[in-house]
Amino acid sequence: xxxxxxxxxxxxxxxxxxxxxxxxxxxxxxxxxxxxxxxxxxxxxxxxxxxxxxxxxxxxxxxxxxxxxxxxxxxxxxxxxxxxxxxxxxxxxxxxxxxxxxxxxxxxxxxxxxxxxxxxxxxxxxxxxxxxxxxxxxxxxxxxxxxxxxxxxxxxxxxxxxxxxxxxxxxxxxxxxxxxxxxxxxxxxxxxxxxxxxxxxxxxxxxxxxxxxxxxxxxxxxxxxxxxxxxxxxxxxxxxxxxxxxxxxxxxxxxxxxxxxxxxxxxxxxxxxxxxxxxxxxxxxxxxxxxxxxxxxxxxxxxxxxxxxxxxxxxxxxxxxxx
Amino acid sequence: xxxxxxxxxxxxxxxxxxxxxxxxxxxxxxxxxxxxxxxxxxxxxxxxxxxxxxxxxxxxxxxxxxxxxxxxxxxxxxxxxxxxxxxxxxxxxxxxxxxxxxxxxxxxxxxxxxxxxxxxxxxxxxxxxxxxxxxxxxxxxxxxxxxxxxxxxxxxxxxxxxxxxxxxxxxxxxxxxxxxxxxxxxxxxxxxxxxxxxxxxxxxxxxxxxxxxxxxxxxxxxxxxxxxxxxxxxxxxxxxxxxxxxxxxxxxxxxxxxxxxxxxxxxxxxxxxxxxxxxxxxxxxxxxxxxxxxxxxxxxxxxxxxxxxxxxxxxxxxxx
Numbered sequence: 001x002x003x004x005x006x007x008x009x010x011x012x013x014x015x016x017x018x019x020x021x022x023x024x025x026x027x028x029x030x031x032x033x034x035x036x037x038x039x040x041x042x043x044x045x046x047x048x049x050x051x052x053x054x055x056x057x058x059x060x061x062x063x064x065x066x067x068x069x070x071x072x073x074x075x076x077x078x079x080x081x082x083x084x085x086x087x088x089x090x091x092x093x094x095x096x097x098x099x100x101x102x103x104x105x106x107x108x109x110x111x112x113x114x115x116x117x118x119x120x121x122x123x124x125x126x127x128x129x130x131x132x133x134x135x136x137x138x139x140x141x142x143x144x145x146x147x148x149x150x151x152x153x154x155x156x157x158x159x160x161x162x163x164x165x166x167x168x169x170x171x172x173x174x175x176x177x178x179x180x181x182x183x184x185x186x187x188x189x190x191x192x193x194x195x196x197x198x199x200x201x202x203x204x205x206x207x208x209x210x211x212x213x214x215x216x217x218x219x220x221x222x223x224x225x226x227x228x229x230x231x232x233x234x235x236x237x238x239x240x241x242x243x244x245x246x247x248x249x250x251x252x253x254x255x256x257x258x259x260x261x262x263x264x265x266x267x268x269x270x271x272x273x274x275x276x277x278x279x280x281x282x283x284x285x286x287x288x289x290x291x292x293x294x295x296x297x298x299x300x301x302x303x304x305x306x307x308x309x310x311x312x313x314x315x316x317x318x319x320x321x322x323x
Numbered sequence: 324x325x326x327x328x329x330x331x332x333x334x335x336x337x338x339x340x341x342x343x344x345x346x347x348x349x350x351x352x353x354x355x356x357x358x359x360x361x362x363x364x365x366x367x368x369x370x371x372x373x374x375x376x377x378x379x380x381x382x383x384x385x386x387x388x389x390x391x392x393x394x395x396x397x398x399x400x401x402x403x404x405x406x407x408x409x410x411x412x413x414x415x416x417x418x419x420x421x422x423x424x425x426x427x428x429x430x431x432x433x434x435x436x437x438x439x440x441x442x443x444x445x446x447x448x449x450x451x452x453x454x455x456x457x458x459x460x461x462x463x464x465x466x467x468x469x470x471x472x473x474x475x476x477x478x479x480x481x482x483x484x485x486x487x488x489x490x491x492x493x494x495x496x497x498x499x500x501x502x503x504x505x506x507x508x509x510x511x512x513x514x515x516x517x518x519x520x521x522x523x524x525x526x527x528x529x530x531x532x533x534x535x536x537x538x539x540x541x542x543x544x545x546x547x548x549x550x551x552x553x554x555x556x557x558x559x560x561x562x563x564x565x566x567x568x569x570x571x572x573x574x575x576x577x578x579x580x581x582x583x584x585x586x587x588x589x590x591x592x593x594x595x596x597x598x599x600x601x602x603x604x605x606x607x608x609x610x611x612x613x614x615x616x617x618x619x620x621x622x623x624x625x626x627x628x629x630x631x632x633x634x635x636x637x638x639x640x641x642x643x
Contacts, residue, residue, distance in 0.1 A: 216578045
């Protein structure tokens, strides 16, 4: 068994305002081993990004609040750490790549300074050494080191995302959280960036949490998948479990609604209805109003977590009889 | 089948401080009535500009636009107004393309007023409610404002607005790229049903290859303002002859376990469309490029029936 690096248990996060309580994350659990990568897949509003922010304790508070659960990172309980200890971890041992490379870089600092900044924060080295490290990192992500004195606007979208990756990897983190890292990019550039991430992940043996709605991207770089719906993991397993033996009606619907590039079909199968409003979630299975197999039993209570195999979990009433 | 739209050697240049930007540079195609032409390319390839030039939202620099057998390259404002009734557009961003201060009823009904097509308020309301029903918007949303709707419903409003004048041609500029996959599927199905019922012609502009394959009859691939490959949809996904199309299609991550890893990773990024020279515009990124590619511009050549490719060495590369 490889070393367990992250253990998220029953994480619950809410956004509380005067008018309403948004239940963004409702008991998400998953584990990650060293060097492993997991894809958190789901649609807008499923709670993927909030989960990631929760791990880094960056959920804006107020209105956000971590109301329950635990996050264990290398044996340390992250939720019990002080803000100061947390700052040691952020950017050092756990770092994050945000979705939009256009807005996550500082427009008035050179890219070299931005990489050096994180290196200086987490290591006792001189500015000159940090600058050298910044140039090395740029080379690592395929940008000539001489460009380290240029500003973000002088780079294209794909290059900016490379810079963001360089910043995230500068301190050789043990865990990297990438939130839709390629969504803003064109497909040929996306292919370049994914290839780069895969290479660097192998080289540094970094664990990865990849947040995305793109099932194709997950298939390219993840070992495990957790499908998130309305703040819950409704199915999880290895890549093979999910892609070849999907069980949950939502997972099946998600795959079916993708236009298939290899086969022709007249019309796409769709999931009826909309993602539920997280401030007003249905009782019982959160998916039951849209589910073609829903029965009376699905409308109340907690859905059972069923182990289809050692690695494959599904939360659905349909499978409780089988096991 | 009859042709509804033809563009010949269409060009649109923008003058910038650094020089002339060749946004659309010599595009030629025809679309038959009731069919869908997919225009695919990455950011900056000129696909949106092309759609806008056809609708006269930008004025062309050169070339010819023929719509329903009539040359509409230069038209008077009055004539253009009449034309727009038959040519509509659905925009990419359902958040930015709806006026936040107008109710849905007014947004969808505004074209009717502009064209004086209803005599009374009641008639307008009736027509708007009819079209709302067609696109699957509940009647109760008539008095709502855009901010009260989610992305999928907003895009339905955009579609209803484009449909209300009963146009013949709709330019769809990335209509589903801002939507989640399950909603995207709903909108694509709706658009295909509408096409069947009303005999609509679509010019479908997108960067998403799996979407374009699903909806299009013919596909044109654009790179830096030019068409590099054109064929019918099934053909182009079976045989890609241009090195760019090959890379583009291989770059799509497939949602499959154990998908074959035969990706072509392109080097570099799209080059600048400013002050281009007579050369193959893809040459700097092409793995097959030879000196000739940097000196002379290739022509669009028919390599298989109805399959056109713009590449000097298409025969050598593909053993044709």
